[in-house]
Amino acid sequence: MSLDVPALAGVDRQTLREQSLRKLREAISSGQLEPGTRLIETELSEALSVSRGTLREALRHLVQEGLVVADERGKLLVRALTPDEVREIFAVRGALEALAAETLCTRQDRTEAVAALRGLLDRLRAEDSVPERVELDLTFHQRLCELTGNTALVQSWRHLSGLTRATIMRSGPEQAIRNMDWQRHAPIVDAIEAGDAARARAVVQDHMRETADRIVGALTAR
Numbered sequence: 001m002s003l004d005v006p007a008l009a010g011v012d013r014q015t016l017r018e019q020s021l022r023k024l025r026e027a028i029s030s031g032q033l034e035p036g037t038r039l040i041e042t043e044l045s046e047a048l049s050v051s052r053g054t055l056r057e058a059l060r061h062l063v064q065e066g067l068v069v070a071d072e073r074g075k076l077l078v079r080a081l082t083p084d085e086v087r088e089i090f091a092v093r094g095a096l097e098a099l100a101a102e103t104l105c106t107r108q109d110r111t112e113a114v115a116a117l118r119g120l121l122d123r124l125r126a127e128d129s130v131p132e133r134v135e136l137d138l139t140f141h142q143r144l145c146e147l148t149g150n151t152a153l154v155q156s157w158r159h160l161s162g163l164t165r166a167t168i169m170r171s172g173p174e175q176a177i178r179n180m181d182w183q184r185h186a187p188i189v190d191a192i193e194a195g196d197a198a199r200a201r202a203v204v205q206d207h208m209r210e211t212a213d214r215i216v217g218a219l220t221a222r
Contacts, residue, residue: 020048021058028067028078029165030131035080039068065162081167083216089163090215094208096157097141101200103148104192113147114193121189125182130173137180138165144188171218179211 024044027033045055059076062068069079081089104113120140127133138161145157168176184207191200 016050016054017057017061020050020054021061023048024058024062025065025067025162028062029162029169031170033078035078035170037078039076039078062162065159067162067166079163079166081163081219083220086167086216086219087212089160089167090208090212093141093157093160093164094205096153097144097208098201098204100145100148100150100153101188101192101204102197103150104144105195105197105200110192110195114189116143116147117189117192121182121185124180124185130176133180134165134168134176137168137185140185167215171215175214175218179214184210 024033033039039059041052041055041059045052048055059068063070063076067079068076070076104110107113117140120136120143124133124136124140127136142154142157142161145154148154168179171179187203188200188207191203
């Protein structure tokens with residue numbers, strides 16, 4: 001079996017593992033390496049121009065992120081998420097980001113946090129590129145967590161970011177654009193600015209449920 005990986009066209013000799021990991025993550029997230037694709041070490045190491053040892057280190061990291069899984073024979077495959085798994089991912093994100101929004105609501109001085117989030121929404125509103133909009137969307141949600149200063153919360157969120165990115169891209173560009181509409185995110189910032197913790201929690205959780213429903217609908221239709 002031959003893998004077509006034109007985007008994996010060579011890596012700087014410095015930080016080989018990190019760059020290999022980034023290239024593979026991008027290929028999976030974009031759908032270039034589709035769900036169920038078997039990852040053959042000889043082909044990937046040649047495509048990336050790295051040793052098989054370096055490649056294995058990158059693949060181990062992708063297994064930890066949940067983007068790659070081993071089959072019953074131990075062969076590595078790009079993970080294919082089920083509708084239930086998609087809902088579980090966004091349910092956990094809803095819990096994490098609801099906590100983040102509530103935490104920010106309790107702060108007396110929320111001005112800088114609100115300004116940072118609105119700045120990201122302005123960038124999201126102006127961006128036309130779908131891949132860039134995906135990254136800005138994820139940056140907004142990550143920043144929401146980072147602004148709390150809660151390290152455990154941020155680490156938990158980051159653990160899901162790879163799966164989130166891959167799921168969004170696989171739902172198709174049309175659905176991705178709908179999910180990343182800046183207007184869907186604005187009520188979250190509005191609730192934080194108002195200091196309304198109950199409203200912030202409800203808005204975040206509704207946002208995540210609606211996103212999961214749309215993605216599951218798109219994946220099922222395919």
